[in-house]
Amino acid sequence: MRILGKTFTTALLALLFCAQAGAQEYFMHTVTQGQGLYSISRTYGVSEEEIIKLNPGSEKVIRAGQQLRIPNKAMVSEGRFHTIQKGETLFRLSVQYRISVKELCDANPGLSADNFKVGQVITIPAPTDADPLASTLKNAGVETPQELREDAQTILTDTARYKTTHVVKKRETIFRICRTYDISQTEFLEANPQYRYTKLKQGAVVNIPFSRQELEHRRKDMERAKTRIESIPDDVLFSMNEDKSRDIDGTITAAVLLPFSLDDSTSVEQRRMVEFYQGILLALDKLKRENVSVNLKVFDSKGEDSSIEPLLASGELDDVDIVFGPKCESHTSAATRWSTEHKIPLVLLSLTNNADDVFNNPYVFQIKTPQSYYYQEIYNHFLEMFPNPNVILLDADDMKREEFIEGLKTVMNDRDIPYTTVMVDTAYQEMMNALDPTRKNIFIINTPNSAPLITMLPVLQLITRTKAPEIETCLFGYPDYQVYAIGHLEELYEVDTWFYSWFYTNNMLPEAVEFNSAFRRGFSRQMMQSYPSYASYGYDTGYYFLKGLATFGRDFEDHLDEIKTEPVQMGFKFERVNNWGGFINRKVFFVHFSNNYKVEKIDFDK
Secondary structure (H helix, E strand, O other): HHHHHHHHHHHHHHHHHOOOOOOOOOEEEEEOOOOHHHHHHHHOOHHHHHHHHHHOOOOOOOOOEEEEEOOOOOOOOEEEEEOOOOOOOEEEEEEEEHHHHHHHHHHHOOOOOOOOOOOOEEEOOOOOOOOHHHHHHHHHHHHOOHHHHHHHHHHOOOOOOEEEEOOOOOOHHHHHHHHHHHHHHHHHEEEEEHHHHHOOOOOOHHHHHOHHHHHHHHHHHHHHHHHHHHOHHHHHHHHHHOOOOOOOOOOEEEEEEEOOOOOOOOOHHHHHHHHHHHHHHHHHHHHOOOOOEEEEEEEOOOOOOOOHHHHHHOOOOOOOEEEEEEHHHHHHHHHHHHHHHOOOOEEOOOOOOOOOOOOOOEEEEEEEHHHHHHHHHHHHHHHHOOEEEEEEEEOOOOOHHHHHHHHHHHHHOOOOOOOEEEEEOOOOHHHHOOOOOOEEEEEEEEEOOEEEEEOOOOOOHHHHHHOOOOOOOEEEOOOOOHHHHHHHHHHHOOOEEEEEEEEEOOOOOHHHHHHHHHHHHHOOOOOOOOOOOOHHHHHHHHHHHHHHHHHHHHHHHHHHHHOOOOOOOEOOOOOOOOOOEEEOOOEEEEEEEEOOOEEEEEOOOO
C-alpha cells in the first residue's frame, strides 16, 4: 500500500465512503399534518405547479404521511436539500458534502439527535474548501472527546508521501542507503525514479519511502481511527456543536417595532398599537415583580409605505435579545433578513396568514398560524371533541367559505363520518329529517358572515325546542361568532354553540379580571373593544417570550413547551415548520356557549 501525498479531503473521502453528492432531479418529502401545497412549495422555493408535475393528483388532495417528489433546483454552489437515508450519520453527511458538522447543524437548527431519522429533509449549505473533519474539530471547541481528537490527528497528519529525505554523502551508494533505512532497492527506486538511469551525486536530496512493515502499521492505525470516527454517535456530535454563545447576562434587552403613526393620534390602528405597547408594559411590570429585568426599546416603523431599512441599518437594534414586530407586511422581508444576519429572534405580529418568511428563517416566530396548519388543528380537535358526529352543512350559496369546508369534507370522507348538505333557506322539516338520533348532530354554516347566522338562529332554536330529548344538536362556527354574541348571546346559548378561535377572553376567569384591573389602574381608562384585544395581545405575547428568555436564555426555543404562563386571551404552541425554518403558533381554542348558559374555553393542550 502506498500513501499518497494528498489531504484527507481529496484522498481519504473516497476510501471512506465512496460517496459524492451527485446532482439529483428530485428528493422525497414526507407530508406532515397541516402542510398543503402552498407551504411545501414555500419551504423548498419551488412553485406548486412544479410539485404537481412530479406528483400527479396532488393538486386535488395531499395527506399526512404521503411522500412527494420535490424538484431539487438548488445548485451545488448555493446548497441543496437532502432526504436522510438509512445508514447515514451526521458525520458521513458532513464528509459527503464537504462541510463541517457545525455548518450542517447551523443550517438546520431544528435538527437534533432525536429527529435525525430516515425521511427527514435537511438543507445542505454550500461546500467549502476546508477539510470537513478538521473544520468539525475546530468548530466543536474544547469539549471534543480526547479519543476523537487523537483519531482525527492520526488521519489529518499521517498523510506524508515519504518517511523522510536524505542528503547523499561522499561515495554513498543506493545499496548503503537502503541498508541504513531498511528498505529494498526497488522501494528506493520507486521513490526516486530518476536514479534508475543516473548515479547518485554527493549533496543530492533523495526520498526515503516507508518500509512495507511501516506502511502496514500505518494502514492499520488509519483504519482503526477511521472506524472509530465513523461510529461517533450523532448525539455526541450534536452536543459538541451546540452554540454556547447565546446566554443572556443579566438584563434582557427587547425592542418593539410597530406602526404607531404618531402623526395621527386619532386613528383606530394607532390606538391599537398603543394598547399593544401598553400590554407589553403590563407584562414588564409583572416580570419586574418576579425579579426579571428588561430594557425595552420602542421604535415607530410608521405605515406600509415607509421603509424600515434605515432603522435596521442604524445599529440601534443590534444589541437586543428579541424584537416584537413588525406588523406591516411590507416591512416583514427586510426585518426577517436582518434577524437572520444578526441571529436575533423576531416575533411577527401581523394578523394575516402570510407566513412566507417563516419557512426559511430559523429566528422567526409567526403568531398567526398559516391557514393550512390552522385548519388541521381545528379538524383534529373537532374529532377529539365530537368523536361520533353527524354533520349537517348549511350552504349559504352566495357566501362560501370553500377552504375550511372542503378540508373538513376531506377529513370526514377519510374517517367515514356522515354529513349532509342542505341550503340555508331549506324548510325546517327537511333539516329535522337530517338528524341522526344515534350521533351528535352538528350544524355548520359554510360562511362566517353574520347574515346566514342571523337567518338560521331562529330555525335552530325551533329545532332545539321540538326535537326529541334524546337527540343531541349543536351549532359549530367561526371566531367571528364572539363578535356576533354581543347581539345574539341568548340564541347562541340556546342552540348550544361551539366555535374555534386562536384568541378568546373569558372575562370571568381570574387572569382576565386581574389584567382588566391592572390596565385601568395603569392607564386610567378601559381598553378599547376590538377582536382580538390588542392590550391582551401585547401582554400575552410579551410575557410569554420574555419569561422564556429569562428562564432559558437565548436557547429558549429548545424549551418552548416548558414556558408556563397564564395568558389572558391567547395561547402559544410553537412548532418549527422544517429543520431550517422558524416557528408557527398552532394553538387553537374551542369556545362553548352551552345550553345551560355557561361559557367554556377549551384548551386541548392542558
